Amino acid sequence: MSAPRPRPISSARAPAAVGPYSQAIRAGGFVFVSGQIGVDPAAGALVAGGIGEETRRALLNVEGILGSAGLHLADVVKTTVYLIDIEEWPDMNVVYAEFFPANPPARAAVAVRALPKGARVEIEAVAAER
Numbered sequence: 001m002s003a004p005r006p007r008p009i010s011s012a013r014a015p016a017a018v019g020p021y022s023q024a025i026r027a028g029g030f031v032f033v034s035g036q037i038g039v040d041p042a043a044g045a046l047v048a049g050g051i052g053e054e055t056r057r058a059l060l061n062v063e064g065i066l067g068s069a070g071l072h073l074a075d076v077v078k079t080t081v082y083l084i085d086i087e088e089w090p091d092m093n094v095v096y097a098e099f100f101p102a103n104p105p106a107r108a109a110v111a112v113r114a115l116p117k118g119a120r121v122e123i124e125a126v127a128a129e130r
Contacts, residue, residue, distance in 0.1 A: 003028065013064025015039040018116075024065045031069045031127045035082065036061035037119035051088040051120050055095040058123045063099070066127055075127040076105045082122040086111040092121055 006027035010016075014036060017023055024033045038047045038054030039061070047057045063073055081096070083089060089109060097104070105125070115122050 009065060009069045011065045011068035013041060013067060014061035015041045015044065024069060026069060026129070029129050030077075031066065031071055031075075031129065033062050033065050033125040033127070035080075035122040035124040036065075037116060037122045039117065039119075046117050046119055051083075051085075051091045052095045054119060054121050055092045055123070056098075058119075058121055059096065059099045062123060062125050066125075069127070071127045071129065073099055074103075075130065076100070076125045077128050078106045078126040079108075080124050081107065081109040082112045082115060083109060084112060084115055084120050088120060 006025050008022035009024040009026055009031065011023060014023055017034070021034055024031050036058045038057035039045065040047050040057060041061065041064070047053045059073075066072060066075065081092065083092060
């Protein structure tokens with residue numbers, strides 16, 4: 001008996017993929033959420049307000065995608081946060097902590113040169129299925 005094939009997941013509660021990738025993929029008991037930036041899915045534009053608001057919107061996008069998979073942020077086991085300015089890490093971290101108040105997932109945070117649409121932060125996540 002072979003394992004089920006990986007299946008794409010999509011949600012209207014997050015921006016549509018703008019390239020040859022899925023918002024998320026369900027495979028091997030996990031859901032792998034593609035990197036999300038602070039784009040409001042209704043407006044199709046990056047939110048205003050700086051790193052804090054972009055972090056909030058990115059995590060709301062992750063949450064929306066997970067919801068379409070029947071999962072929650074509490075199911076996230078690993079995130080990677082990409083920042084164009086590592087000096088903004090403390091401000092990002094304050095908002096990030098609001099979304100993971102208890103038992104936060106493992107995380108890496110790295111500085112990058114640039115992100116799509118001029119975003120300041122991008123967040124990807126891996127969630128374990130229940």
